[in-house]
Each structure stands twice: as C-alpha cells, then as structure tokens.
Amino acid sequence: MKVVISSGHSTRCRGAAGPPPWGLDEVNEATRVVDRVAALLGSNCVAKFHDTVSTTQNENLNRIVSFHNSKSRELDVSVHFNAYQNTTKPMGTEVLWVTQQSLAGQISSALATAQGLPNRGAKKRTDLYFLNNTNMPAVLIEVCFVDSQADAAAYKAKFEQACNAIAQALGAQPQPEPEPEPEPPVEALFSDSGTCSWFGGPNDTGVSPSEGLAFIYSYDARPDLFLVSQPPGTTGLARRLNADGVRYVAVRWDYNRTPKTMLASKDQQALVRATKTGREFLAWPADWGPHEDTGRVADLSPALMNDLGIKTDDEVVVIYPAPAEPEVPIVPEYPEVNMTITTNSHVKITVNGVVIEVEAP
Ligand SMILES: [Zn+2]
Numbered sequence: 377m378k379v380v381i382s383s384g385h386s387t388r389c390r391g392a393a394g395p396p397p398w399g400l401d402e403v404n405e406a407t408r409v410v411d412r413v414a415a416l417l418g419s420n421c422v423a424k425f426h427d428t429v430s431t432t433q434n435e436n437l438n439r440i441v442s443f444h445n446s447k448s449r450e451l452d453v454s455v456h457f458n459a460y461q462n463t464t465k466p467m468g469t470e471v472l473w474v475t476q477q478s479l480a481g482q483i484s485s486a487l488a489t490a491q492g493l494p495n496r497g498a499k500k501r502t503d504l505y506f507l508n509n510t511n512m513p514a515v516l517i518e519v520c521f522v523d524s525q526a527d528a529a530a531y532k533a534k535f536e537q538a539c540n541a542i543a544q545a546l547g548a549q550p551q552p553e554p555e556p557e558p559e560p561p562v563e564a565l566f567s568d569s570g571t572c573s574w575f576g577g578p579n580d581t582g583v584s585p586s587e588g589l590a591f592i593y594s595y596d597a598r599p600d601l602f603l604v605s606q607p608p609g610t611t612g613l614a615r616r617l618n619a620d621g622v623r624y625v626a627v628r629w630d631y632n633r634t635p636k637t638m639l640a641s642k643d644q645q646a647l648v649r650a651t652k653t654g655r656e657f658l659a660w661p662a663d664w665g666p667h668e669d670t671g672r673v674a675d676l677s678p679a680l681m682n683d684l685g686i687k688t689d690d691e692v693v694v695i696y697p698a699p700a701e702p703e704v705p706i707v708p709e710y711p712e713v714n715m716t717i718t719t720n721s722h723v724k725i726t727v728n729g730v731v732i733e734v735e736a737p
Pocket of ligand 1 (some may be wrong): 392
C-alpha cells in the first residue's frame with residue numbers, strides 16, 4: 377500500500393503536552409513516530425510531512441491536507457497523541473476513521489499490544505478536517521496519551537515496537553528480530569606489565585611495624601594470608617603477611633573498577649606471569665602499591681617471586697581477575713627424577729613419570 381504519512385499540528389502551532397518531567401510533547405513525538413514509520417515502510421512510503429511553518433490551526437490543517445492531496449498514493453495517515461487529564465493510569469491507543477473502520481481497528485490493536493496499553497479501538501469521527509478532506513482513504517492514529525504517566529513510560533520503552541506495529545499494519549514486512557549482541561569477552565578489570573619488587577612479612581623493614589593493608593583490615597578477614605601469630609615487635613598486618621608461604625600481589629588498583637570488598641574477598645585471584653621464565657601463578661590481591669615513584673607496577677610476596685624464578689626489577693604481567701583457563705601450561709623447570717634399586721644389578725629410574733630401566737653390567 378502506497379502511503380503518505382504526516383505528523384499532526386505544527387512546530388509553531390503545537391498540539392498537546394503532558395506535564396514535565398515525564399509528559400510527552402505531541403508534536404515532537406508525532407514527528408519521531410512518522411520518521412521511524414516512514415523508514416520502516418521504505419518504498420511503500422510515498423512521502424512524509426512535518427509542518428514547521430503554520431502558526432494557526434486552520435493554516436496547519438490546510439497545509440497538511442494539501443500536501444497529502446498533492447501526492448499519488450493509496451492511503452493517508454496522520455499521527456497524533458491524545459490528551460485528557462494528568463493521570464498515572466494507563467489510557468491507551470485509538471485510531472480514528474471515516475471510511476477505514478477495519479484498517480483503523482487493526483492499527484489500534486497492534487499498536488496497543490506493542491506498547492502494552494489498553495486498546496481503545498477504532499473510533500468513527502466525522503468532524504475531523506484531515507479525515508474529511510484528504511481525498512484518499514485515511515486514518516488518524518492517536519498513539520497514546522501525553523498526560524498519562526503509564527502511557528508515556530510504555531511509549532518510551534516500546535517506541536521501536538510501536539513504530540513496527542504501525543508499519544506492519546500499513547503493509548510493511550515485519551522487521552527481523554535484531555541478532556542478539558554477542559557476549560563481550562570478559563575483560564580484565566586490571567591488566568598491566570612492568571617491573572616488580574617484593575613486600576610484606578616479618579623481614580620487610582621497608583614498612584613500619586604498625587603498617588596496615590589497604591583493603592584487608594583484620595587477621596580474621598583473611599587468616600589464610602597471615603602468620604598465625606603477630607611477629608614480635610610489630611603490630612601491623614603488613615609485617616604479619618605470610619611472605620614465604622603465600623602467593624600474594626599488590627598493584628595500584630583502581631577502586632572504581634576493582635572495589636576494595638572485591639579485592640579482599642576469596643572469590644577470585646590475580647594471574648601473575650614472569651616474562652623472563654614464562655612461569656605463572658595465581659596470587660591473592662593483598663595491598664595497594666607500589667608507589668608510582670618506584671617505576672614498578674607490582675609488589676609480590678617473596679614466595680611468589682621464588683616460584684616465578686625472578687628477582688626484584690624483573691618483569692611481570694598481572695591480570696585480575698585471572699582468566700578462567702591458564703594461557704600457558706606450567707612446565708616445571710627441573711625434571712622430577714626417582715630412582716629405585718630393585719636388585720644388585722637392576723635400577724629403575726623415572727624422569728617426569730617416564731620409566732627408564734637400567735641393567736648394571
Ligand atoms: Zn493532536
């Protein structure tokens with residue numbers, strides 16, 4: 377069906393408006409609906425029209441109808457929004473007609489359903505200039521009520537569905553459901569690389585005996601990270617860290633991305649990889665640091681540095697939370713060797729689980 381569609385009223389002789397902040401402005405919204413429906417109709421839309429000139433109602437009605445009548449088409453459509461009185465209650469959709477009862481009923485039903493609003497249905501109106509003076513079959517759509525809070529909310533939430541419902545009732549092909557957005561890859565909340573140093577534990581004289589930690593405030597919060605008893609001559613948690621027994625890490629966390637409660641929880645660990653040795657281990661976030669002035673990106677526990685096979689100022693990569701799968705399998709640097717002497721002349725050796733049998737001469 378070849379359609380000409382226009383918005384009701386004019387930008388200089390405006391229609392209805394609901395109360396701010398939620399109320400709808402009829403001219404603005406009718407313009408949006410006409411633009412979107414026209415786009416959805418594609419080549420079935422002969423022309424669309426918005427009056428930005430007329431300053432009186434008569435001038436406006438004449439200008440709109442003249443535009444429609446100047447086009448070669450099969451149907452005229454006018455888009456309006458209704459108004460009654462301020463209410464929170466849903467009011468709904470209606471479509472006005474003089475000759476097009478059936479089409480008006482279809483549009484009203486589809487549009488009401490799309491918005492989840494009451495269907496007020498097709499209404500015969502013999503007093504409307506647009507319906508009486510356009511010389512092709514015509515309908516006038518009242519999308520919903522500008523002064524109903526429920527209508528305004530439903531229309532705003534279902535704008536695309538509403539425009540699709542009108543376009544399909546006017547003969548457009550249904551729009552295919554948009555492809556669901558592919559799940560974005562889980563992005564690391566923290567990822568950085570650079571040189572490292574070590575921190576924490578009884579031997580870390582770089583921190584004062586009373587120094588606390590940035591987001592773990594008591595032994596009881598994470599006993600797994602600490603020595604069972606406070607080292608003599610100290611009172612702070614930094615010196616109580618189990619430096620030689622636990623893998624932990626400090627970086628300059630952005631607490632907007634990794635809140636303190638997240639870092640302190642036992643839910644997830646960081647992945648720390650040593651560039652030089654290629655080894656990587658999971659490590660618990662334990663503190664904020666090192667200071668930017670050091671030029672380093674991470675402080676590790678001595679246990680972690682030892683396991684990674686690195687020293688101060690070697691380079692590490694820190695990713696938090698750790699990716700679900702370790703990216704590189706961890707290969708032990710030294711082979712595991714076992715040797716058993718079974719008889720005087722027979723020796724059984726296993727290297728990384730592979731058996732080598734040796735007969736003595
Ligand atoms: Zn109106």
